[in-house]
Amino acid sequence: MNVFILTDLEGIPGVNSIDQMERGTPQNILAKEQLCKWINKTAEYCRKHGAETVYYLDGHGGGGNVFEEKIDPTLIKCSILDWGELLKAGKIDCQIELGAHARAGTIGGFLDHTISSREWFRYTLGGREFSELAIHAALCGAYNVPIVACIGDETACEQAKEYIPAIVTGAVKKASCRNLCQDHPNAEEIVENAVRQALENYRSIPPYHTSLPTTVELTFYRTDFCEKAMEKAQCEFVRLDARTLQRRVEKIERYADLKI
Numbered sequence: 425m426n427v428f429i430l431t432d433l434e435g436i437p438g439v440n441s442i443d444q445m446e447r448g449t450p451q452n453i454l455a456k457e458q459l460c461k462w463i464n465k466t467a468e469y470c471r472k473h474g475a476e477t478v479y480y481l482d483g484h485g486g487g488g489n490v491f492e493e494k495i496d497p498t499l500i501k502c503s504i505l506d507w508g509e510l511l512k513a514g515k516i517d518c519q520i521e522l523g524a525h526a527r528a529g530t531i532g533g534f535l536d537h538t539i540s541s542r543e544w545f546r547y548t549l550g551g552r553e554f555s556e557l558a559i560h561a562a563l564c565g566a567y568n569v570p571i572v573a574c575i576g577d578e579t580a581c582e583q584a585k586e587y588i589p590a591i592v593t594g595a596v597k598k599a600s601c602r603n604l605c606q607d608h609p610n611a612e613e614i615v616e617n618a619v620r621q622a623l624e625n626y627r628s629i630p631p632y633h634t635s636l637p638t639t640v641e642l643t644f645y646r647t648d649f650c651e652k653a654m655e656k657a658q659c660e661f662v663r664l665d666a667r668t669l670q671r672r673v674e675k676i677e678r679y680a681d682l683k684i
C-alpha cells in the first residue's frame with residue numbers, strides 16, 4: 425500500500441493562532457517544526473499499519489513550510505505536479521489530509537478559508553461549495569483514489585464528512601474563534617487511531633466522483649482580485665459578475681483543471 429500525505433499548516437496540533445501563519449516569525453518557525461514532527465509521526469503510523477511507500481506534499485501556501493533535514497529520509501517529497509503524475513501512474517492507493525481546515529465562510533473553523541484567505545470568497549464545483557479537501561478529493565477521485573482520513577480541527581473534520589461520509593477523522597483541536605484554537609490533549613493517540621482505522625479500511629472508503637462536464641465558479645472578495653485572476657488565467661472562462669469567474673471543466677486530470 426502506498427500512501428500520499430497532503431499537508432497543510434492550519435490543522436496541525438500545536439498551531440493555535442493566526443500569528444503563526446506570518447512567515448519568518450519565531451511563531452511561524454514553531455509551527456513549521458510542529459508540521460515536521462507530525463509528518464514524521466503520521467508516516468510512522470502509516471508504516472506501522474501497512475504502508476510501504478509514503479509520499480508527502482507540503483501543501484500550505486505553495487510550500488516552503490518543511491525543514492527537510494527534520495523529515496524521515498525514507499519519505500518521498502512531492503510537488504503538486506508529482507502528485508498528479510503519481511495519481512495518473514496508479515502509484516497512490518489512498519490519501520491522508522494532514523493539518524486540514526474548513527472552507528471559507530465556516531462558523532467554528534480555525535482559520536477557515538479556501539486556497540487564498542485574502543482573495544477567495546467562495547469556490548464551487550458543479551454548484552456545490554468546496555473546501556480544499558473536497559478539491560483534492562475531486563482530483564484523487566478522477567483516478568479512483570480515496571481520501572481516507574482527515575486530521576485537523578473539529579470543524580474541518582465534520583465538514584470532510586459532508587463530502588466523504590465514510591472518511592475517518594482525527595480532530596486534534598477546537599477553534600475558540602476564527603483565529604485561535606486549543607489542542608486536544610491526546611493528539612498522538614487521536615492521529616494514530618485515525619491512521620490505523622483509515623488504512624485498515626481504505627478499500628471500503630469510496631473515491632469522490634465528479635460527473636463531467638461540470639463547472640467551477642470562483643468568487644473573489646474584491647473586483648480587483650477578480651481582474652488580476654483574469655489576467656493570469658491559463659484557461660477559458662466567463663466573467664459572471666464583477667467578482668466571479670466561471671469555467672467549464674471537461675476533464676479532471678491535473679490539479680490545474682480545477683483552478684481558474
Ligand SMILES: [Zn+2]
Pocket residue numbers: 432433434483484485
Ligand atoms: Zn494552509
